[in-house]
Amino acid sequence: MxxxxxxxxxxxxxxxxxxxxxxxxxxxxxxxxxxxxxxxxxxxxxxxxxxxxxxxxxxxxxxxxxxxxxxxxxxxxxxxxxxxxxxxxxxxxxxxxxxxxxxxxxxHSEELRLAWLADPDPVVASAGWALTTERVARSPGGLDLSELLDVVEREMKGAPDRLQWAMNHCLAQIGITHAEHRARAIAIGERLEVLKDYPTPPGCTSPFAPVWITEMVRRQATGK
Incomplete structure (x- = not known):
C-alpha cells in the first residue's frame, strides 16, 4: 500500500x-x-x-x-x-x-526519561515514569530503586491521575521484579491506599499495588 x-x-x-x-x-x-x-x-x-x-x-x-x-x-x-x-x-x-x-x-529514550521525570507538566512526567518502569523491569542497572520508592512514597498520593497511575505502576514493578524491595513496596502501597478501591473486572488483577505485586509474584512462582 x-x-x-x-x-x-x-x-x-x-x-x-x-x-x-x-x-x-x-x-x-x-x-x-x-x-x-x-x-x-x-x-x-x-x-x-x-x-x-x-x-x-x-x-x-x-x-x-x-x-x-x-x-x-x-x-x-x-x-x-x-x-x-x-x-x-x-x-x-x-x-x-x-x-x-x-x-x-x-x-534518546534515557535522556528523555530523565528530562520528563523532572518536567512540571504531570502528563509529560508520567511518560518519564513509564520509561522508568520499563527500566525497572528490563535494565535496572544504575537506577536507585530506594530513591524511586522514596519519591513514590512522598508524591504519589497527591499526584494527578495520569501521573499517579504511572507512579503506581513503577511501584508495583519494583515490588514484582526486585525481591529485596518487595516488602517496602507493598508497605508503601498499603499505607497510601492508591487505587485500593479501583473497580476491577472479574478475572483481572487489581492495580492496587499490594494486590498486584502479590498476584504477579504468585504467578511467577507457580507458572500460572
Whole structure:
C-alpha cells in the first residue's frame, strides 16, 4: 500500500468511525471512534512509512496519530522532535502508544526519561515514569530503586491521575521484579491506599499495588 496520501488514509479512518465507540472513548478522554483492531489492521497493510506517519501526526487527529505511532520508524525521531510530540499527545491513548511504541524504542529514550521525570507538566512526567518502569523491569542497572520508592512514597498520593497511575505502576514493578524491595513496596502501597478501591473486572488483577505485586509474584512462582 505504497504512495498512499494522507487524505486517503484519513478517509479510510473516517469510514471506520463508530459513533457509539466514540461515545465510550470520550468518557475516557479519547476523541476517536475507530476500533483499535481495525486500526492495527490498517497499519499492517500500510507497513512502515515514516514520512506518512509524520504527516498523519501533524494532522492533529487522534486516530491518525495513533496510526502514526504504528507505521513510523521510532529510531528516526530526534530528541527534540520526540519531546515536542510528547507535549502534543493530549489524549491518553495517543500518549500511551507514543510512549510504548515510539519513545521506548528511540535512541534518546534515557535522556528523555530523565528530562520528563523532572518536567512540571504531570502528563509529560508520567511518560518519564513509564520509561522508568520499563527500566525497572528490563535494565535496572544504575537506577536507585530506594530513591524511586522514596519519591513514590512522598508524591504519589497527591499526584494527578495520569501521573499517579504511572507512579503506581513503577511501584508495583519494583515490588514484582526486585525481591529485596518487595516488602517496602507493598508497605508503601498499603499505607497510601492508591487505587485500593479501583473497580476491577472479574478475572483481572487489581492495580492496587499490594494486590498486584502479590498476584504477579504468585504467578511467577507457580507458572500460572
Amino acid at each position: 505504497a504512495d498512499v496520501t494522507v487524505s486517503e488514509v484519513r478517509a479510510e479512518l473516517a469510514a471506520l468511525e463508530d459513533p457509539k465507540l466514540r461515545a465510550v472513548n470520550e468518557r475516557h478522554g479519547d476523541d476517536h471512534g475507530v476500533n483499535l483492531g481495525k486500526l492495527r489492521a490498517l497499519a499492517k497493510r500500510l507497513k512502515t512509512q515514516h514520512d506518512l506517519a509524520c504527516r498523519l501526526w501533524e494532522s492533529g487527529d487522534t486516530a491518525a496519530r495513533l496510526l502514526a505511532t504504528l507505521i513510523c520508524r521510532p529510531k528516526a525521531f530526534g530528541r527534540d522532535e520526540l519531546d515536542g510530540m510528547m507535549r502534543q499527545a493530549s489524549t491518553p491513548k495517543v500518549h500511551d502508544w507514543l510512549v510504548n511504541y515510539v519513545a521506548k524504542k528511540n535512541p
